[in-house]
Amino acid sequence: MSDKKTLFTEKIKTSYAPTGASIYLGAGILDGEVLAEAEVNLPLRMMNRHGLIAGATGTGKTRTLQLLAEQLSDAGVPVFMLDVKGDLSGLKQAGTINPKIEERSSQLNKPFSPTGFPIELYSLSGKTGAQMRATVTEFGPVLLAKILELNDTQTGVLAVIFKYADDNKMPIVDLNDLKKLLGYLSEGDGAAEIKSSYGSISASTSSTILRKIVAIEQQGLGGMFGETSYDIDDLFNRIDGKGVISLLNIADVQNQPVLYSTFLLSLLAEIYQYMPEAGDLDKPKLVFFFDEAHLLFNDAPKAFLEQVNTIIRLIRSKGIGVFFCT
Known part of the structure; x- marks a missing residue:
């Protein structure tokens, strides 16, 4: 091995060779050559410190998510994680070996x-999996306003309605x-x-808020609000020692990114509560992958951004890792 390759390999090893259990991401590439010894690994115990997976369309973001999810499950x-196209359910079945996989396996040793x-x-x-739902009260006014795409004035009115319901113990x-x-409070x-x-x-x-609510119902999504709420314990299951990969299939609502991204944030808020x-664990209790994360922040009001910041910043102490993918 040349001095250049040796220096490169040692640099990678020094930076990405943690002690203890780890997640394997791949190997370094120098001048177009894969150097199998230059392994890139992440400590398993650090997977609750949050992360970012970024790249243009077609650069392998979803494949990276799958790579991480499989090793975490193991x-x-x-x-x-989100299943945007409905194809990640294939994780349940063992794959097949083909020449490209054999070549890649050989390169990486x-x-x-x-x-x-x-x-x-x-x-x-x-329609595409077990119904996930939560009560309107559990969503709260800030997240619901994001789903309904309300302006600041309308969001303020929604907050008043929630405050009235809370003060009068009306779920x-x-x-x-x-x-x-x-209707009762306005007319x-x-x-x-x-x-x-x-x-x-x-x-x-x-009237504007009512129209927004009706629009959600007409899209067949009224069922996501109601009882019985999802059981958070179901997200922490293991089978034969492997962590269960919970897939939220959004193939039928993928054209409504604000809806599903905000629902995910509400789920994180419930998990946090x-x-x-x-504290610091040898491995996280759950890792949450936020695909198409940029959609969560588009045109987001200040109150919403503050809630996102608070939840993500504090949930690490509960042993939960969050990875944004965009």
């Missing part, structure tokens, strides 16, 4: 053994509950009551 770490992984399929519509279970409460007997304590709700603002403090 290490007994459950994974939650890594034997390839086809393996299947335990998966669970979820869906927001209930808002589904969108029907929200519509009834909106019904509750209009005078809310005006004196919280401020009035204009008819135009009420549910899980006890864990």
Whole structure:
């Protein structure tokens, strides 16, 4: 091996050769040549420190997610990730060997053994997997406003409605509950009551919010709001020592990125509230992959961004890792 290759290999080894269990990402490439000894590894214990996978379309972001998910599952770490096209369910079946895989395996000096992984399929519509749903109250006004694409004024009104419901111990279970409460407080007997304590709700603002709610229902997505809420414990399952890979299939709603990205954030918020403090662990309790993450932040109001920042910053202490992919 030339001095240049030796120096390169040693540099990679020094930087990416952790002690203890690790996740293998691949090998360094120098002048177009794969150097198998220059392994790039991430410590398993660091997988709750969050990460970013970035690249242009077609550069292998989804394949990288799959590589990480498979190794985490093998290490007994459950994974939650989006299945944008509905093709990741193939993780359940062992793959097949072909000449390209054999060539790649030889380059990396890594034997390839086809393996299947335990998966669970979820869906927001209930059509492509088990229905994931949460009550409107669990979503809260900030995240729901993001889904409904409300402006600041409309978001403020929605916050008032939630405050009234909370003060009066009125759970808002589904969108029907929200519509009834909106009508009651804007035009019904509750209009005078809310005006004196919280401020009035204009008819135009009420009508706009109502139209946004109806639009969600017409798209067949009203079922994601309601009872019974998803059981967070289901996301932490293991089968035969392998962490279950939970896939949220969004093939039927992939043209509504604000909807599913905000739902994922609400799920993270619920996990944060549910899980006890864990401190530094040998491996994370769950790793969460946020595909198409940039869509979460497009035109996001300040209150929403602050909530994202708080959840992501603090959830690491619960043993949860979050990887953004964009």
